[in-house]
Amino acid sequence: MLPPVQTQSLVARLIREDWGRILSSLVASTGDFALAEDSLQDAVVSALEVWSKDGAPRNPDAWLITVARRKALDRIRRSQVADRKSSELALWLEQHHSDPEDREMTIPDHRLELIFTCCHPALEEKSRVALTLRALGGLSTEEIANAFLDKPAAMAARLTRAKHKLGAAGVAFKLPDPQDIAERTDTVLSVVYLIFTEGCHATNGEMMRENLVQEAIRLGRILTSLLPDHAEAKGLLALMLLSDSRRLTRRGDSGEFVPLEAQNRARWDQARISEGVALTEAALRHAPAGRYGLQAAISAVHAQAKSFKETDWPQIVALYDVLYGRFPNPILRINQALALSYANSPEAGLRLLASVEGEGKLASYQPFHACRADLLARLGRHLEAAESYRAAIALSRAPEEASFLETRLSALRLN
Template identity: 40%
Template sequence: MESMIEEIYRSQSRRVLATLIRLLGDFDRAEEALHDAFAAAARTWPADGIPGNPFAWLVSTGRFKAIDTIRRRARFDASQHHIEDSLYTPEATYIGDMEPIEDDMLRLIFTCCHPAIPADAQMAMALREICGLTTEEIAHAFLVPAPTVAQRIVRAKGRIRAEKIPYEVPGHEALPQRLDQVLHVIYLVFNEGYSASSGENVVRADLTAEAIRLARLLLALLPHPDVSGLLALMLLQESRRAARSSERGALVLLADQDRSLWDHAKIAEGLALLAEAMRAGEIGIYTLQAAIAAEHARAPVAEKTDWRRIAFYYDLLLTAQPSPIVELNRAVAIAMAEGPAKGLELIDAILERRELQTYHLAHSARADFLRRLGRRQEAIAAYEKALSLCRQEPEQAFLRKRISELAATPERQ
């Protein structure tokens, strides 16, 4: 029973939180109610059984726990009475078994992405509230101190309260102005699911599925080539999920994946959406990334991958969105096309600028180029540097395996 409750927490807690935020009108109150609801579930479900609709049970329980808390506080603080009264609106009293017409997760994303909230706080709050990442995990992702992230989130919540920012999907006239931020948040949610920043699993399927679901909803609300491009990218990446780890949970590199395990229905849908986005004229950053993913999807075996074409797409992406991460990926593509020496030269140039010094994948890629060049001791040192920065257990196991293999290999003469 405990494992089943944990699984429901992983798969449902963020949706429960989003609905509680709508019903209670406050992030902190909703988070407290969420924890109270799951604590109640841990006490009652082992005896009573899991309800037919755990989502509705958790929302109802969380809401009533919040009302009880407010009542207790209202005995000592008269200002709390109006909050209790506001929780008995017609909208708040109906939960039922049906999904809201305006999806609460999408509503939460638009709230996090309100223009009144600074961009860095938007991203931090979205990862905290939608992905459930800890402050430390978000800080690691953004390469900033954890207290800085915590302050951004607190200020963003304060801004929402002070300016009475509504928990809603805006009208159609306001959607285009908010699109870039919302797409970026959905992209971050997917990335956290596609390659978990920490923990024992390579992927978090709940997050990748949620990001794809939200992109489908957004595409229905606002047909736009950038939405099509993002959905195409996520479907093409998600198509490889079953092949990305072994039965024991070990990381499997793209070149070593069993391509028969790829989801060809997702590939077909992703390619169709990519073609649709390409026909629109101006090609956005997600469409370019989808085009890169499509080159992998089209290759029947790893050796048939058109790395020169992938490097060309990275050139375009670097022009549209200059960043050291894009430079790193471009370096890997060029190394696959022209050899590891060229890739090593490009990565060393990035690291010499003091960029990506704390990004484990930069050191892992550098180690791989050194390994392929036969520079064993340098490769071991680079792998050890990557291992010291890595927080995901399957990646850590992969890096340790590489170090052990190199330690047992004689130096090239």
């Protein structure tokens, strides 16, 4: 018997770490995304009840799959649908109804098929990304809504429509045919990258969700294996590896946020850097360079610098110019402004930052205010810097980042 708190913690961990693998196995079995997800959610509710009374099973993921299959059969029996597909599925589920819950089970990994299913052209791009984040990343509807700056109710409705649309279109749960795989790859890559960025800086306020970071890298490796000649797949994997190489140095001994200039580069993961640099070079051999390949090139310059001071800032500024020229986005200018402040001067960085100040939703974008505060502080304009620091602190989701910015704010001379 487990206390309710421990049961909730165990179930939460399974959802975070194994949701995509379990769900993809259920979708492969049932051929119905909506039915699989609804049934898995039913099984999670049962787990919270049963495990609190009887204790957790030896194989909790197998338990969830077995119970979810029974819940799926119950749902089919309760529904008014009596078509051939439902009848055949019900028969298959009946055959597995008596399977023991706590048994050894090898769960096939169907996550890649699930990603391509979620990224089907029948769905608009935003729905593809949202659905894949829900299915593969185990993100809650609220977390996905936060990632899109949407309301949770609107995102819940979007996800429901997407699942129903896949069912109505009769989308098969399988990898697309070779002639169709290219058109869905760009969205697949963007989904994997969003999973990675959510893991690096979670919308729920955690500074990092390691399981999502490693899941994205794992999916990136699968994609480069599946698409060996796809430059952007290599570029994305390179970008993720190079970013993750600094993971152990982003926090201090007490869990505090450590900025790039203060990180101990001796602790950076050299194996990840070497692999990332090699993949970057391979990605850039295919002209024109893509979005991920260029971002990986910027990360590679940082990774190969012996110190923060010795970073090749002019090269980074030039790479951002190429990236912005091909994929204009005001967020790129924020990053470029910081690089320009070191390559040229804080004044030059501030001018570049001011050029995009009114674009998009930057007024509610924390890094914009944090960057502006840093540039103003370095120029000695402390009252203005304090105003920007306060705005950045108010928008910070991670307590560690807020604390770091508060320290910077306290260091200003405001007399």
